Amino acid sequence: MANPISLIxxxxxxHFGAQHWWPAKTRFEVMVGAILTQNTNxxxxxxxxxxxxxxKSLGPHKLRRLPRQKLARLIKSAGYYNIKAKRxxxxxxxxxxxxQGNIKKMCLADTQELRRQLLSVNGIGPETADSMLLYALDKPVFVVDSYTKRILSRHRFIRDDEDYETIQNLFMQSLKKDIKIFNEFHALLVRLGKDACLKNxxxxxxxxxxxxx
Ligand code: SF4
Incomplete structure (x- = not known):
C-alpha cells in the first residue's frame, strides 16, 4: 500500500485500531439502523x-405487520419518526x-443491480444504500458520508462540493476490493471526524x- 488513500x-x-462495525446482531437490524441513522446520532x-x-418487532415479517403509526411511536427517539416510519x-x-422478505436472497443478487434497486426506494440515498450493501449484505462498496467529505477536502484530495460517486470511486480505485478494509476504513473516518476533524x-x-x- 503506497497511495495516499491507503496511507490514511x-x-x-x-492509531485507533479496529472499530467493530456495524453494531447489530442481524443483517436486517443493520438495514433498519441504516435508515434510522439518517440525520441523527x-x-x-x-x-x-x-x-x-x-x-418483538425487529424482523421483516413482524415489522411489515406493524401499523405505521405504532412504528413511528416506537422509533420516536431517532427523530423525524413519521418520515422514517414511512421510509x-x-x-x-x-x-x-x-x-419475498428474504435477506439471504438479497445477498445473492448482483451488487450493481441491488444498488440500483435500493436507490429507487423512496428515502434511500447513496449513503444509506451503500451502508446496507456493505454492512448488511457484505457487498464491496465504499460508504461516503459527511465526515469522509470533510476530511478529504481539508486535505485537498477533493473539492468541497465533490459529488458522492467521484469520492466513492477515489476510494474504490485506491484500495483493494476487500469488504474488511471498506468496513473498517469508513468506521475509522467516522471516528476521526468525531474525535479530531470537528466541523468548526x-x-x-x-x-x-x-x-x-
Ligand atoms: S483534524 Fe486531522 S484530518 Fe482534520 S484537518 Fe486536521 S489533520 Fe486533517
Missing amino acids: YEELYR WSNVERAINNLKKN LKEFLKFLFESY KPRCDICPLRKMR
Missing part, C-alpha cells in the same frame, strides 16, 4: 432499535416485492493525520 487507512488503523438510533426489540415501510415493500474547530494537534496536511 494505515495511519488511522494504527447513533445513541438515538440505539434507543429506537431497543424499542423495536422490546416490542421503513417503503423499504419493506421493496424487500417483500423483490425478495479541527483538532489537528491531536490528529493521527496531522503530518499529512
Whole structure:
C-alpha cells in the first residue's frame, strides 16, 4: 500500500485500531439502523432499535405487520419518526416485492443491480444504500458520508462540493476490493471526524493525520 488513500487507512488503523462495525446482531437490524441513522446520532438510533426489540418487532415479517403509526411511536427517539416510519415501510415493500422478505436472497443478487434497486426506494440515498450493501449484505462498496467529505477536502484530495460517486470511486480505485478494509476504513473516518476533524474547530494537534496536511 503506497497511495495516499491507503496511507490514511494505515495511519488511522494504527492509531485507533479496529472499530467493530456495524453494531447489530442481524443483517436486517443493520438495514433498519441504516435508515434510522439518517440525520441523527447513533445513541438515538440505539434507543429506537431497543424499542423495536422490546416490542418483538425487529424482523421483516413482524415489522411489515406493524401499523405505521405504532412504528413511528416506537422509533420516536431517532427523530423525524413519521418520515422514517414511512421510509421503513417503503423499504419493506421493496424487500417483500423483490425478495419475498428474504435477506439471504438479497445477498445473492448482483451488487450493481441491488444498488440500483435500493436507490429507487423512496428515502434511500447513496449513503444509506451503500451502508446496507456493505454492512448488511457484505457487498464491496465504499460508504461516503459527511465526515469522509470533510476530511478529504481539508486535505485537498477533493473539492468541497465533490459529488458522492467521484469520492466513492477515489476510494474504490485506491484500495483493494476487500469488504474488511471498506468496513473498517469508513468506521475509522467516522471516528476521526468525531474525535479530531470537528466541523468548526479541527483538532489537528491531536490528529493521527496531522503530518499529512
Ligand atoms: S483534524 Fe486536521 S489533520 Fe486531522 S484530518 Fe482534520 S484537518 Fe486533517
